[in-house]
Amino acid sequence: MYNAGKIIIGIVIFLALITAPFWYNLAKPSAPPKLELGTQEKQCVESKAFMQANHMVLLDQWRDEVVRDGKRIYVNSAGKQFNMSLQNTCTKCHSTKTKFCDRCHTYLNVAPNCWDCHIAPKEQEKLAGRSDK
Amino acid sequence: MNAFVSLVSALIAVVALAAISWFGVGAIGLDSVFGVIIPYIALAIFIVGVVYRIVGWARVPVPFRIPTTCGQAKSLPWIKADNLESPYNTWGVIGRMFLEVFLFRSLFRNTKAELREGPKITYASAKWLWLFGIMFHYSFLIIILRHLRFFMEPIPSFVEAITSVDGFFQIMVPTLFISDIIFLGAVTLLFLRRVTLPQVRYISLPADYFALFLILGIGVSGVLMRNYFKVDLLGVKNLAISLFTFHPVPTAGIHPIFYVHLFLVSVLIAYFPFSKLMHAGGVFLSPTRNLANVNRSERYVNPWNYPVKVHTYEEYENEFRGKMKEVGIPVDKE
Numbered sequence: 185m186y187n188a189g190k191i192i193i194g195i196v197i198f199l200a201l202i203t204a205p206f207w208y209n210l211a212k213p214s215a216p217p218k219l220e221l222g223t224q225e226k227q228c229v230e231s232k233a234f235m236q237a238n239h240m241v242l243l244d245q246w247r248d249e250v251v252r253d254g255k256r257i258y259v260n261s262a263g264k265q266f267n268m269s270l271q272n273t274c275t276k277c278h279s280t281k282t283k284f285c286d287r288c289h290t291y292l293n294v295a296p297n298c299w300d301c302h303i304a305p306k307e308q309e310k311l312a313g314r315s316d317k
Numbered sequence: 318m319n320a321f322v323s324l325v326s327a328l329i330a331v332v333a334l335a336a337i338s339w340f341g342v343g344a345i346g347l348d349s350v351f352g353v354i355i356p357y358i359a360l361a362i363f364i365v366g367v368v369y370r371i372v373g374w375a376r377v378p379v380p381f382r383i384p385t386t387c388g389q390a391k392s393l394p395w396i397k398a399d400n401l402e403s404p405y406n407t408w409g410v411i412g413r414m415f416l417e418v419f420l421f422r423s424l425f426r427n428t429k430a431e432l433r434e435g436p437k438i439t440y441a442s443a444k445w446l447w448l449f450g451i452m453f454h455y456s457f458l459i460i461i462l463r464h465l466r467f468f469m470e471p472i473p474s475f476v477e478a479i480t481s482v483d484g485f486f487q488i489m490v491p492t493l494f495i496s497d498i499i500f501l502g503a504v505t506l507l508f509l510r511r512v513t514l515p516q517v518r519y520i521s522l523p524a525d526y527f528a529l530f531l532i533l534g535i536g537v538s539g540v541l542m543r544n545y546f547k548v549d550l551l552g553v554k555n556l557a558i559s560l561f562t563f564h565p566v567p568t569a570g571i572h573p574i575f576y577v578h579l580f581l582v583s584v585l586i587a588y589f590p591f592s593k594l595m596h597a598g599g600v601f602l603s604p605t606r607n608l609a610n611v612n613r614s615e616r617y618v619n620p621w622n623y624p625v626k627v628h629t630y631e632e633y634e635n636e637f638r639g640k641m642k643e644v645g646i647p648v649d650k651e
Contacts, residue, residue: 186620191375194601195368202364205468205561213562214470216555237547244490292550293466293477297487 217287223277229260240296243270270298275305282307320518327526331534331581338580342573349567351576352556357565359583366590367598374602378620382612385605387426391614404609417606424450445510453503457532459483459496460539467557489544497540504533528594531585538578548572 185191228235230242246268249255258266267273278284281304289296341347388402400409401416416422424447428440463483465476484492508529511517542548552568553575559566589595601607611617634641634648641648 185372185375186378187375191371195371198367198371198598199364205465206563208469208473209558209561212471214558216551216558236549240490241547288551291470292554293472293480294491294550295477295481 217291219287220280220283221278222280222284225277228277229258229264229266229273231261234261243274243298246270270302271305279305280307281305320512320521323521323523324512324526327523327530330523330527331530334531334581334584335534335538335577338576339573341580342576348569348571348576349565351580352567352571353560353565355583356560356579359587363586363589366587367595370590370595371598371602374599379604379608380619380621382608382610382617383604384608384610386610390610405611405614406609410607410609414601414607418600421447421450421454445506449503449506449510452499453507456496456500456503460494460500463494463496467554468561470554470558491543491547493544497536501533501536501540504529504536508533524592528585528588528592531581531588535578535581535585538574538581542572542574542578546572546574548575 230238235242246258249258250268256268258268260266275281281299285296288294338351342351384404386403388399389397390403391398391400391405398405400406401412404410404413413422425444427443427446429443430438430440433439459479462476463480466472466480469476480494483494483496486493486495508526511521511525511529549571552571555566556568556571559568585594589597631649634650638648638650
């Protein structure tokens with residue numbers, strides 16, 4: 185092999201870049217986030233599968249309808265009515281932003297702009313007490 | 318091979334690959350094959366293949382310096398030398414390589430030749446390849462760096478910064494990334510360039526179209542996955558992290574479009590070392606670029622030169638001094 189020194193430096197840089205995620209994760213072991221609902225309610229405004237995939241779309245649609253059309257009532261697929269409001273409807277059940285919204289969003293580097301305008305719910309320690317019993 | 322046959326055969330190959338993964342996961346349920354086994358094999362082929370190719374190139378001797386130059390070489394002190402276009406030292410070579418690798422300078426110099434009425438031949442600059450190429454490569458780089466959010470936990474802050482700038486316009490939910498649009502646009506433009514220019518179309522082979530379609534397929538499946546099918550990102554990241562910690566856990570319930578994306582990426586990286594895509598490594602090993610133009614000022618020894626046996630005059634005289642004196646031939650040393 186000619187210019188072995190330079191070639192080996194190049195190959196080492198290549199290998200370091202390609203295998204970086206392996207070393208990085210070995211150094212800092214992590215566990216997938218666990219969400220705490222903070223509610224006894226069993227049913228969200230739509231099915232769990234729909235909410236998991238489309239909550240951002242639903243919230244976006246709610247915002248547009250409320251802010252632009254002044255429409256406040258949402259009728260879900262089962263015909264049930266809800267008040268379209270992040271602070272009054274969503275966070276009534278999902279009352280712990282840090283243990284519900286943020287866990288997934290931080291894990292996946294999603295930065296929704298909800299809280300640029302809205303006020304995050306005040307979190308109280310009693311919720312933790314409730315889940316203990 | 319006919320241009321149309323090349324195009325269609327490459328398209329069929331990519332569509333077939335996408336279909337294999339779509340039905341392989343969706344209908345047959347081979348989540349662990351497409352989610353764990355194939356990505357690992359592909360990554361192994363990629364790493365071993367790239368090192369193999371680089372070492373293979375490094376074993377080829379370069380018998381003499383062959384830099385392609387396009388500027389004034391260093392000669393007399395009062396003639397201005399161009400160190401970037403005709404490097405005369407290592408810094409010149411480094412500068413030249415840097416501009417080549419990061420700004421694609423040789424593509425910027427691309428020209429076209431056309432026959433006009435007369436017939437007259439005209440030459441003109443043609444920057445489209447450079448423009449589409451640089452759009453493509455840089456948006457691809459940003460997309461790869463953004464993907465580190467799935468590969469690393471906790472996510473490095475530079476990845477968050479890139480993602481935030483990339484989604485600056487906050488169009489649509491989930492946010493449409495500028496790099497995604499530029500990437501798909503650039504691949505499409507590169508493809509159109511290939512099929513619309515007759516000369517380029519004439520020299521295009523299935524391998525040229527295959528890489529393009531494969532990359533386009535990866536881009537399209539990625540955008541569909543994010544903005545249309547909305548795959549379970551939590552499951553995707555869990556799978557990715559499990560792969561990167563060597564504790565693979567096939568995750569059930571991820572939409573097949575994710576496996577199409579992952580399988581096409583696996584095919585791309587496994588195909589990479591054996592294809593034209595290897596220009597990524599090859600650009601560093603091009604003797605026409607990485608050698609200085611110092612043929613006249615520095616001796617370059619051909620690496621395969623064997624040691625030549627020489628018999629100097631001194632040795633000759635030592636051998637025959639007696640005989641030379643006898644017949645009266647003058648000698649250097651008495």
